[in-house]
Amino acid sequence: MAAKKKTKKAQKKKQAAENEILVYIYALVLITLSIIGCLEIGFLGNLITGVIQYVTGNLYGVVYGLIIVFSFMWMLKKNISDVPLKYTTGVIVLLSAWLIAASLPNDEKLTGMDILSHFLGNSAQVFHGEQIGGGLIGAFLVSITTFLVDYTGTKIIIIALVVLGCILLISGPLFAYLRQGASAFQKPFSSMKENAQAKREQRRNKKALKKEEKVEKTSEQANTTPAKESMFGKINLEERVRPGQVSFLDVDDEFDIITDGRNDAFEPLASSQNAHEEEDEVVIGFGAASKAVQQQKEDKRIIEETIGKSDTFVSSFKEDWSKYKLPKLTLLNDIGKKARSTANIKAANESGQRLIEILDEFGVRATLMATHIGPSVTKFEVKPDLGVRVNKISNLQYDIKMALAAKDIRIEAPIPGKSAVGIEIPNMEKTSVSMKELMTSVPEKYQDKKMLFALGKDLMGSCVYGELNKMPHLLIAGATGSGKSVCVNSIITSILMRARPDEVKLLLVDPKKVEFTPYKQISHLLGPVITDGEEANRALKVIVAMMDKRYELFAMAGVRNIAGYNTYIENHPEDGLEKLPWIVVIIDELADLMLVAAKEVEASIQRITQLARAAGIHLIVATQRPSVDVITGVIKANIPSRIAFAVSSAVDSRTILDQMGAEKLLGYGDMLYIPVGETNPTRVQGVFVSDAEVQSICDFVSAQGKPKYEDAFFRLEAVDSEYAATQESADPLYEEVKSFIISTRKASTSLIQRKFSIGYARAARLIDVLEEQGVIGPSRGSKPREVLVRYEEDDFDE
Structure with a gap:
């Protein structure tokens, strides 16, 4: 038996030694992997960091630190259970608060499970070195809190978690310090309180002695003067000294009230009666004063109610949009499939290799530098070898098109800012760009921009936005079915989702009578939707007059533009002036207006485009007939920002962009975009907004208020006579x-x-x-x- 026990003990010791070796091995492996991941050494380090970032986001450094600390504790044979539970809980609570705060999106319209879906859709960015907030855990926690208590409640929860975590971590030392400080702070006050109580006791004893002496004197006087007793009747001490008076004296002693002989309860009867008469007079006077005060309060309340009613009556003529709610992203359709599908990636790889082979066959040696898969077009960056002329590649355009069996190709030789030639080939599968995807991806610096609109995605897959107040005017042209109307709808929809009716006003000109039908009841309208060419001409004259009036206001206020004027109004509320909204004039078909009154329309457009930028008035002109008699030189010279959709000829492309390229576009939202200040166009796949999305947003907006038109747009017939009189x-x-x-x-x-x-x-x-x-x-x-x-x-x- 003894031998067996010794054998078992030896086996246990051997097993313990082996386990200890394994513990050291596991701990060293964890520490090594943590260091490799923290320093991002090689593929393994990047992979480990990417995985931890995906799960915990920006806290990956803290995670590495915790792993190393716990590994050392493991090696030193210390269990995590040895750490007090409140410290562990405090660390977990603080880390949860950090994850929630880091995962809060900038766009507060994104709530609930949309946050988690947005994170999962963009999760691949973490492996490209971009930070993604609080990772998967943070996105999950934020999606739950925003669903339950919205953004305000989530921020309150973050603050509560931080406070709770700090209390758990420092509760012991903190409370000890607080108790010590409180005791040290209370010592001087306690001594002062004791001294005050001692003095109060001394005063009470002195007053009690004086009372006894006065009582004795009063009894002696009562025995020696029976006449007074018969004159005033038998009055006992108990009848003169009532319990209420004694209690008042006690209260006065508590508050150290000094009394004189007139208030003494043990005076002769006559003096006491006088005192009671004085008290009655005082009480009556105080009652009258209180009634007067109550009457004043009642009068004030009635006046305030009257003023309130009158203010309400007066303010009913002015629209108060402070409670207006912007449309939520849930009104838009969900994000569809991405451009980098398997079919597009496979086709791009094959087309890239085939492209280099075709160039070699024609004696052009080049190298494929990069491939960019966009929503509808793939762009290949090809760098020709030294000694190869760029126009050789441009001259092979039709040969490349035939060899690749492509619908159409576009060659950009060279790419601005790069030593490469861009060859754009249509994708095997076209993917639409969702409005919801662009609105949820608005950069932080554009969050407060009211005139920002979503345009689409470029060939790199980056979101493209436009800021109308910086353009400041926009020309859109393209053939029928190329996506021009959808682009205009996306601009209007973007403005409706970002601005209140008192911030941006719209004037819509729709000669087709069907394009702007959903917007007829929105509260952002400056006037009714105009469908007649003559009325549109008069409406442009009204806009010119409004522009001139605004400049007069700017001159009176001593400012230069609408932003300065609105700032002036904020700083001088005593003037009683109201802020001016931005005005966006959108003409869906310019050709119809040019047929009615070409010279007058051109003159109005010229004045608006030349002068209206500082006045906060911006013009968007769209046409499907980009000829020189519609888009004249005067109009082109004053509208610097332009969008060209697919057109039928290179002449039309030159009319819009002053260069060729638009005739090579594919249609269905494929565009060339030149903002103000740029010389080379950017190819963009336009955002798609369905009719159902437009209708749902318009219904949401119109449900909060009906449109309030300017008076000038009700009497457009009188504009011509007034103009002639002028x-x-x-x-x-x-x-x-x-x-x-x-x-x-x-x-x-x-x-x-x-x-x-x-x-x-x-x-x-x-x-x-x-x-x-x-x-x-x-x-x-x-x-x-x-x-x-x-x-x-x-x-x-x-």
């Missing part, structure tokens, strides 16, 4: 020429030239104005014009 009064000779023609009954340009010594142009203009006003008739060839107004009528008018 032209009439512009020439100081008008009335004199009118009187001369009516008196002489003759009207001709040469006669006015000779009589008033003016030039031909001015005389002809006066003749035209007189004809428009009905003073003279139209030209009748060789016969003189007929004067329609008689001298007697003119004299009667005077």
Whole structure:
């Protein structure tokens, strides 16, 4: 038996030694892997860091530290259970608060499981060296908290977790210090309290002695003066000294109230009666004062209610949009499949190899530098060898197109800023760009921009946005079915999702009568949707007048633009002025307006595009007929930002962009975008917004308020007459020429030239104005014009 016990003990010791060796091995392996991952050494280090970042986000450094610490504790044969539970819990709580805070998205419209879906959709970024907040754990926690208590509640939870974690970690030392500080702080006050109590006891004893002496004196006087007793009746001490008076004296002693003889309860009866009369007078006076105060409060309440009602009545004419809620991202469709699908990746690899082979066959030696798979087009960056001319690749455009069996290709030779040639080939599978994806990916620096709109994705897969107030105007052109109307809808939808009706106003011109139908009831409208060409011409004149009025306001306030004016209003609320909203004028089809009144429309567009930027008025012009008679040189010169969709010829492309390229586009949202300040276009796949998405957003907006139109857009018929009256009064000779023609009954340009010594142009203009006003008739060839107004009528008018 003894031998067996010795054998078992030996086996246990051997097993313990082996386990100890294994512990050292495991701990060293963990420490080694942590160091390799922390320093990101090689593929293994990047892989370990990527996995830990994916799970814990920005806390991967803390995770490495915890792994190393626990590994050393393991080697020193210390168990984690030896650590007090409150410290472990405190660390976990603080780390959870950090993960939640790091995972909060910048866009507060993204709530609930949308946050987790957005994280999973962008999780591949972590392996490219980008930070992704709190990782998978943080995204999961934030999705739960935002679903339950929204963003405000989530921030409160973060603060509560931080406070709880700090309490758990430092509760023992903290509370000990607090108790020591409290005891040290209470010592002087406790001694002061004891001294005050001692003094109060001394005063009470002295007053008690004085009371006893006065009682004895009063009893002696009562025995020696029976006449007074018969005069006033038998009055006992108990009847004169009531319990209530004694209690009042005690209360006065507590608060160290000094009393004199007049308030003494043991005075003779006459003095006590006088005292009671004085008390009654005081009480009556105080009651009257309290009634007066109550009456004043009641009057004040009635006045405030009256003012409140009147303010409510007055303010009902002004729209208060402080409670307006922006449309949520849940109104948009979910994100579809990504551009880098398996089929597109496989086709891109094959096409890249085939492309280099084709160039070699034609004697052009080149190297494939990079491949960029976009939503609808793949771009190959090809670097030709030294001595190879770039135009050799450009001349092989049709040969490459035939060899690759591509629908169409576009060659960018060279790529601006790179020593390479770009060859763009359509994808095997086209993928649409979701509006929801772009709105959830808005960079942080653009979060507060009201005029920002989502445009699409470029060939690199990056989101492309436009800021309308910096463009400041935009020209959109393309053939039918190329995606022009969808682009306009995406711009309007972006503005509706980011701005309140008091921040941005829209004026929509829809000659087709069907494009802007969903927007007829939104509260952002400056006026009703205009479908007539003549009314659109008048509406542009109203916009010009509004622009001039705004500049007058800017001059009075001493500011230069709308941003400065709104800042002035914020800093001077005593002026009672209101902020000015941005105005966006969108013309869906410019060609119809140019047919109605080409010169007047061109003049209005010229004035708006030249001067309206500082006034906060921006113009978006769209057309499906990009010819020189529609997009004139004046319009092109004043609209620097342009978007070209697929067109039928290189001439149309030159009309829009001043260069070729748009004729090679594929349609369905494929565009070339040139913002202000750029010379080379960027190829972008436009964002797709379905009719159902547009309708749901418009319903959400219109449910919060009906449109309030400007009065000027209700009387557009009077604009032409007012404009003519303005032209009439512009020439100081008008009335004199009118009187001369009516008196002489003759009207001709040469006669006015000779009589008033003016030039031909001015005389002809006066003749035209007189004809428009009905003073003279139209030209009748060789016969003189007929004067329609008689001298007697003119004299009667005077």
